Amino acid sequence: GAVVSQHPSRVICKSGTSVKIECRSLDFQATTMFWYRQFPKKSLMLMATSNEGSKATYEQGVEKDKFLINHASLTLSTLTVTSAHPEDSSFYICSGTETSGSYEQYFGPGTRLTVT
Amino acid sequence: GQQLNQSPQSMFIQEGEDVSMNCTSSSIFNTWLWYKQDPGEGPVLLIALYKAGELTSNGRLTAQFGITRKDSFLNISASIPSDVGIYFCAGRLGTNAGKSTFGDGTTLTVKP
Numbered sequence: 001g002a003v004v005s006q007h008p009s010r011v012i013c014k015s016g017t018s019v020k021i022e023c024r025s026l027d028f029q030a031t032t033m034f035w036y037r038q039f040p041k042k043s044l045m046l047m048a049t050s051n052e053g054s055k056a057t058y059e060q061g062v063e064k065d066k067f068l069i070n071h072a073s074l075t076l077s078t079l080t081v082t083s084a085h086p087e088d089s090s091f092y093i094c095s096g097t098e099t100s101g102s103y104e105q106y107f108g109p110g111t112r113l114t115v116t
Numbered sequence: 117g118q119q120l121n122q123s124p125q126s127m128f129i130q131e132g133e134d135v136s137m138n139c140t141s142s143s144i145f146n147t148w149l150w151y152k153q154d155p156g157e158g159p160v161l162l163i164a165l166y167k168a169g170e171l172t173s174n175g176r177l178t179a180q181f182g183i184t185r186k187d188s189f190l191n192i193s194a195s196i197p198s199d200v201g202i203y204f205c206a207g208r209l210g211t212n213a214g215k216s217t218f219g220d221g222t223t224l225t226v227k228p
Contacts, residue, residue: 034214043204043218044159093158097213104149105213107158
């Protein structure tokens with residue numbers, strides 16, 4: 001149980017375009033989802049916390065207008081990187097926590113974004 | 117903020133050997149977590165520890181929550197090639213999973 005999927009797994013886009021990444025909890029309801037960014041050989045950096053039906057809470061230094069997060073249902077959160085630039089290239093990982101039982105987060109497989 | 121020091125940064129071992137890695141913190145945590153990340157994948161939770169002194173096993177993996185609440189270790193016994201990956205520790209003070217502080221990871225390479 002506690003499976004999280006992400007789509008797409010890899011995406012290449014041109015500078016200036018926007019990219020949407022989907023995060024789905026497949027077998028549980030996730031009232032809270034988290035979005036992380038990971039640089040090569042580095043740890044996970046929390047970008048924002050997304051609660052179903054409300055605005056996301058962004059970590060310090062993360063531009064909310066650049067990284068748009070929507071959590072419209074208990075099984076889906078989306079991250080849109082707007083006006084992408086090469087420095088936005090990274091590995092983006094989402095996670096979800098269940099509404100009951102374990103409060104631990106279950107991670108998706110990640111999305112590799114390359115901005116050319 | 118809270119800092120986690122995870123060591124070693126990398127390990128190169130022979131198949132069959134035991135492995136030990138640890139994390140130390142400058143402040144206390146109420147939860148310690150150990151994750152494994154394969155290349156190009158998200159982290160997978162291996163062991164969660166919720167009580168100081170707790171020792172928990174998951175197959176060939178054993179982790180302990182340090183009695184001071186400022187450290188934790190993970191042992192892997194009789195390593196096999198599929199143990200290759202990056203192991204992350206994470207500590208948390210409250211119940212908000214998103215407030216976990218992650219270590220920088222230990223990259224494990226197992227030679228057949």
